[in-house]
Amino acid sequence: MGKMAQRIFFLTASLLFLFSCILSLFVGPYEVDYREVVRGLHSFLAFSQADTPGARVILELRIPRTLLAILAGGSLAVGGAIFQTVLGNPLADPYILGVSGGAAVGAVISFLLSGTLGGEIFLPLFSFLGATLSAFAVFALAGVSGKRSKGRLILTGVIVAAFMNAIILLLISVVPPGKIPGALFWLMGDLSTATPGSIRLLIPFVLLSTLLLLFLSRGLDVMLLGEETAQQSGIDVEKLKTFLFIVVSCLTGAIVSISGLIGFVGLIIPHMVRKFTGSLHRKVLLGSFLLGAAFLSVSDVVSRSVLSSGTMPVGAITALIGAPFFIYILRRRL
Amino acid sequence: MRAEKHVVGVTKFCNYPEDARRIENVGGLFDPDLEKIISLYPDLVIATKDGNPWHAVNFLENAGIPSFVINPRNMEGILRSMESIACVAGAPGDVFERIGVLREKLTRQNPSPGEGEVRVLFLVSQNPMIAAGKSTYIDEMIFRVGGVNVAGHLGSSYPRLEIEDVLSLNPDIVFWVSSMGGTTGKGQLQRVEDIIGSGTIEFIPVDSDIFTRPGPRLFEGMGTIEKNIRRHK
Numbered sequence: 001m002g003k004m005a006q007r008i009f010f011l012t013a014s015l016l017f018l019f020s021c022i023l024s025l026f027v028g029p030y031e032v033d034y035r036e037v038v039r040g041l042h043s044f045l046a047f048s049q050a051d052t053p054g055a056r057v058i059l060e061l062r063i064p065r066t067l068l069a070i071l072a073g074g075s076l077a078v079g080g081a082i083f084q085t086v087l088g089n090p091l092a093d094p095y096i097l098g099v100s101g102g103a104a105v106g107a108v109i110s111f112l113l114s115g116t117l118g119g120e121i122f123l124p125l126f127s128f129l130g131a132t133l134s135a136f137a138v139f140a141l142a143g144v145s146g147k148r149s150k151g152r153l154i155l156t157g158v159i160v161a162a163f164m165n166a167i168i169l170l171l172i173s174v175v176p177p178g179k180i181p182g183a184l185f186w187l188m189g190d191l192s193t194a195t196p197g198s199i200r201l202l203i204p205f206v207l208l209s210t211l212l213l214l215f216l217s218r219g220l221d222v223m224l225l226g227e228e229t230a231q232q233s234g235i236d237v238e239k240l241k242t243f244l245f246i247v248v249s250c251l252t253g254a255i256v257s258i259s260g261l262i263g264f265v266g267l268i269i270p271h272m273v274r275k276f277t278g279s280l281h282r283k284v285l286l287g288s289f290l291l292g293a294a295f296l297s298v299s300d301v302v303s304r305s306v307l308s309s310g311t312m313p314v315g316a317i318t319a320l321i322g323a324p325f326f327i328y329i330l331r332r333r334l
Numbered sequence: 335m336r337a338e339k340h341v342v343g344v345t346k347f348c349n350y351p352e353d354a355r356r357i358e359n360v361g362g363l364f365d366p367d368l369e370k371i372i373s374l375y376p377d378l379v380i381a382t383k384d385g386n387p388w389h390a391v392n393f394l395e396n397a398g399i400p401s402f403v404i405n406p407r408n409m410e411g412i413l414r415s416m417e418s419i420a421c422v423a424g425a426p427g428d429v430f431e432r433i434g435v436l437r438e439k440l441t442r443q444n445p446s447p448g449e450g451e452v453r454v455l456f457l458v459s460q461n462p463m464i465a466a467g468k469s470t471y472i473d474e475m476i477f478r479v480g481g482v483n484v485a486g487h488l489g490s491s492y493p494r495l496e497i498e499d500v501l502s503l504n505p506d507i508v509f510w511v512s513s514m515g516g517t518t519g520k521g522q523l524q525r526v527e528d529i530i531g532s533g534t535i536e537f538i539p540v541d542s543d544i545f546t547r548p549g550p551r552l553f554e555g556m557g558t559i560e561k562n563i564r565r566h567k
Contacts, residue, residue, distance in 0.1 A: 029502035053501070056529040061498055182461040185494075190462075192496045195525075304496075307489060311496050 006283065009276035013290040017070075020297035024066040027301050030057045044196065064194035069300045069314075070293040071199075071206045072191070072259040073269075077292025078210055079248040080266025081273070081284050085220050086244055087150045091326075093266035094252040097157045097245065100263075101164025102134020103127040103256045104187055108171045111183040123186070124198065124257040131253030134160060139245055147238060189262035189315025191300050198258050209251040210289060216244065217281035224279055262315045264322020265292050335416075337423040342374045350543065350551070366390050372397055380404065380419060409474055409556075412548045413437050436553050443478040443556070452563045454481040455505035458546060460521050463495045471552060472545060479560035481507075500526050507566055508535055509559065511542035538562055 025037055032040075032054040040058025043050040050056040079094030087096065095101075106126035113122065142148045142156040172180060219240050222230045227237045256262075273287035299317040306312060338353060343360040358374060361367035363385040371379065376399060381391050383405035391401045402422050404415040413433055420429045454476050456466040465485035466472035470492070476483040484503040485493060493499075500508070500523075510523060520527070523537055544555045 028498050030498045031502070053530055057498060057501060060525065060529050181459055181464070185462045307493075311494055311499070 006277055009273075010283075010287065010290075013273075013287055013294070016294040017290045020294040020301075021066055021070065023301050024069060024297045025058065025062050027305060028057070028062060029304075030054070032057060060196065061192075064196050064199045065191050065300065066297060067199045067203070068191050068194035068259055069297040071202055072255045072262060073265050073292040073294070073296025074289035075206050075210065075251050075255050075292075076262065076266040076296075077269035077273075077288035078213060078285050079252050081270035081281070081288045082213060082220065082244055082248050083266075084270055085223060085281065086241055087154060089150065089154060090271065091267070092154070093263075094248055095161075095261075095263075095266070096154060097138045097249055098134040098160035098164060099131045099249055099252045100256065100261050101161040101168070102137075103131035103253060104261060105134075105164050105167050105171070106130025106257075107186050107260070108168055108175065108183045111186075112171060112175050123193075128253045128257035131256055132250055134164060135245070135249035135253065139242075139249075148241070185313060186260040187315075188313035189260040189318070191259055191314055192311070193260075194258060202254060202258065205254055206251065209247055210285075212247060213244070214282060214285055216240065217285055220244075220281040221279070260313075260315065262296065262318055264318045264326065265296055268322050268325045269295060335420050335423055335425040335429050337420075337425055340423060342376055343371060350547075350549075368393055372399070378402055378422060380422075406548050407469075409440055409471060409478070409552065410437075412471070412552060413440070415548070416550065436550060439553060440478070443560075452481045452566045453484045453504060453506045454559070454563065455484050455500065455503055455508045456545070456559075457495075457508065457510040457523075458492065458542070460510050460523065463497075463500065463522055464492050465495050467491045467493050471548060475552070475556040475559055479556060479563055481559065481563045497522055497525050497529070501530060505535055507562060508537050509540050509545075509562075510537060511545065512539035536562075536566065 025041075026032075026034075036052060036054035037058050039052070039055040040050055040063060042048075043055060043059045044063050050059040076094050080092065083092040083094060083096055084090055086092075089096075104127070106129055107123055109130075110122040110126040138153065138156045138160050139148070141160070142153045144152070172183065175183065219230070219235050222233055222235055223237065223240070230237050230240075252266075269292040270284060270288050273284055273291055277283035277287050296314070296318065299321070300314045303312040303314040303317045306317075338351075341354075341357055343358045344354050345366070346359050346362055348354040348357070358370070360370045360374070363382075364387060366386065368390060371394065379391075379394050379399055379401045381401050381403045383403055386403075391403060394401055402418070404418065406412040406415045413436060416433050416436075417430065419425075420433065456472045456476065457463050458466050458472070465488070466476075466483070467485045467488050467490055468483075473483045473486050476486075484505050485495070495503075508523065508526075510520070520537060527535065527537065540555070540558060544551045544558075
């Protein structure tokens with residue numbers, strides 16, 4: 001891929017990113033004009049209160065939602081790109097180490113206990129704990145004499161995910177009927193739960209993790225040549241893999257604890273980006289973040305606008321687009 | 335209907351009247367325990383078209399247990415279903431009189447929309463927020479007591495709403511069920527109130543069982559909606 005084509009790709013991805021942000025801020029059932037959007041943005045940046053209902057809609061609903069779409073789409077795509085390289089598998093995504101199953105179990109437990117515990121902090125807290133515990137369990141179970149082969153990691157991830165699914169089914173069968181819809185909608189992804197407070201917590205976490213992953217991109221480039229070659233060139237492959245698994249799993253766990261489970265972003269976006277940028281991870285990760293963020297923002301706008309009778313879960317939109325693409329990859333690459 | 339001594343099994347959701355909880359449980363609406371039902375040797379099974387799976391009803395029919403399937407679509411349909419069940423259960427005459435009283439009450443309800451109309455949103459679930467839309471009992475109840483169901487024009491009977499949808503529908507009163515949806519407090523409605531300002535919308539918690547189960551208690555529910563709409567006017 002020539003340098004000019006790469007420049008055009010990054011310019012297009014940046015414009016798409018900007019366009020999706022603006023679209024997400026302006027589109028919604030409550031009518032607001034551009035002055036209220038500006039007032040809402042100003043209040044968010046100044047940590048102040050908005051003075052009109054329209055500006056409060058922007059401040060309290062659309063800015064958190066837009067930022068969550070950006071952070072979730074970008075992080076999931078970056079996580080997918082890294083796992084595809086580290087596991088040497090084109091079908092890997094950030095959930096492959098059982099993060100999604102663990103997060104879902106945590107979320108369903110929080111719905112089950114919500115009447116007892118009260119407070120909305122328990123959903124993100126439990127799903128984050130579930131996600132990270134599940135990922136660490138996979139990582140620990142896949143290890144033999146301190147080493148973890150790619151195949152063993154993937155298989156352990158699949159088995160743990162199946163085990164978590166069984167727990168979810170068991171829990172759903174005992175959850176009182178009124179609590180099931182809430183749990184099911186969360187499982188399909190929901191960006192409407194974002195609040196200015198939760199987003200302000202998430203921003204530094206995502207930025208730091210993404211910068212850290214970008215910093216490690218050179219090691220990932222060498223790993224593309226094979227683990228032995230990477231080892232010979234002075235990289236401690238096991239250490240690097242462990243570190244990447246921890247960072248990506250924590251990042252994904254933090255994202256899904258607020259957004260719910262959103263599939264396919266982490267799977268399809270890195271493949272699209274590599275077609276334009278080649279395999280250098282600095283470019284793949286940056287492109288994946290931009291395009292993943294734009295894809296999820298636009299999917300969210302579609303989920304809010306496509307029905308005259310309310311909102312569709314955003315996970316359904318990403319899956320509707322992602323599933324055919326997944327089949328396409330499967331037929332092209334295997 | 336004073337036929338309780340004839341009832342040998344109920345679903346796990348049946349909690350009214352209180353004595354229903356003490357009757358043998360035969361599973362859920364969508365997943366009835368067919369083996370349990372057969373083991374109770376019922377002479378008749380009462381089922382609903384929208385709730386119970388048709389294959390379960392067919393199975394029972396093939397096992398020699400007759401079924402009576404009801405399918406009420408509106409308030410009048412609920413009264414007719416009650417009369418039909420009273421007939422097959424052999425209820426005494428005064429039961430039909432009581433149903434007649436409810437019918438009179440229903441026909442007396444004359445909608446009077448127009449000036450001073452009250453815009454009503456009824457949430458049958460709070461997490462996620464799901465409204466009672468067009469062609470639902472609740473839509474009919476709101477119409478009959480002179481309110482305007484702001485979710486009545488949306489594309490489906492039970493649309494899923496988000497906070498911004500609630501704000502754009504601009505209701506005067508929001509009824510929300512307090513015993514369903516996994517939350518005990520106002521939940522997302524608190525965010526609606528924070529954005530629109532306190533006192534702009536009246537939020538009224540109601541018991542979900544009264545409004546979501548097609549039976550005589552719906553008339554009690556209609557009274558609750560009417561009382562609050564009149565007060566708001």
